[in-house]
Amino acid sequence: KAGVTQTPRYLIKTRGQQVTLSCSPISGHRSVSWYQQTPGQGLQFLFEYFSETQRNKGNFPGRFSGRQFSNSRSEMNVSTLELGDSALYLCASSSDNSGNTIYFGEGSWLTVV
Amino acid sequence: AQSVSQHNHHVILSEAASLELGCNYSYGGTVNLFWYVQYPGQHLQLLLKYFSGDPLVKGIKGFEAEFIKSKFSFNLRKPSVQWSDTAEYFCAVNSDNFNKFYFGSGTKLNVKP
Numbered sequence A: 001k002a003g004v005t006q007t008p009r010y011l012i013k014t015r016g017q018q019v020t021l022s023c024s025p026i027s028g029h030r031s032v033s034w035y036q037q038t039p040g041q042g043l044q045f046l047f048e049y050f051s052e053t054q055r056n057k058g059n060f061p062g063r064f065s066g067r068q069f070s071n072s073r074s075e076m077n078v079s080t081l082e083l084g085d086s087a088l089y090l091c092a093s094s095s096d097n098s099g100n101t102i103y104f105g106e107g108s109w110l111t112v113v
Numbered sequence B: 001a002q003s004v005s006q007h008n009h010h011v012i013l014s015e016a017a018s019l020e021l022g023c024n025y026s027y028g029g030t031v032n033l034f035w036y037v038q039y040p041g042q043h044l045q046l047l048l049k050y051f052s053g054d055p056l057v058k059g060i061k062g063f064e065a066e067f068i069k070s071k072f073s074f075n076l077r078k079p080s081v082q083w084s085d086t087a088e089y090f091c092a093v094n095s096d097n098f099n100k101f102y103f104g105s106g107t108k109l110n111v112k113p
Helices: none
Strands: A005-007 A010-013 A019-024 A031-038 A042-050 A053-057 A064-068 A074-078 A087-094 A108-112 B010-014 B019-021 B032-038 B045-050 B056-058 B064-068 B073-078 B087-094 B107-112
Touching (some): A042 A064, A042 A074, A042 B087, B032 B064, B045 B064, B073 B087
Parallel strands (some): A010 A108, B010 B107
Antiparallel strands (some): A019 A074, B032 B045, B064 B073, B087 B107
């Protein structure tokens, strides 16, 4: 069974630009959540989608947004990039949204210059 | 909001030494508890989890963790570490039956051969 797949794996953007990251969950999983990982802040929850609906949102500015498609694939978007947005963005999927185990992808490394 | 504290940021051990990594959380209600591990160059993987029942849970690769409700703790243990256990270990808590996980800041374990 294929794991969680994230694309692109690495990208460099300039301040002010926007970026879209993609996540394909494990087959059959309907919940997709996103986390930002930085050395200083650790892993921080961004948002979670279940059956195309955002169920939870973390404490990030509105520049961070996401969506989920009918096939459970998810995208997250960051607009007006800032240097502080440089991080590893992790996607995780789960079979449901009941607080069960989440399975992580390898992440997308974003560098903002 | 919940928080998760991992007391040791960096641990260095020799092979065959015993390991205990501390994890404390701040939430008085029912919680699901997890330990994830990130080996160098790999994605986060589930090590073990506790939902209910026996507070001593066993995971993969000889790891175990004990949930002590009165101390709000979920410490990770291994009787004898190996060089291959070199990795970063994250404690995580979920309490609201949704897939919003709170992670500790991580503990980097370096096992010397």
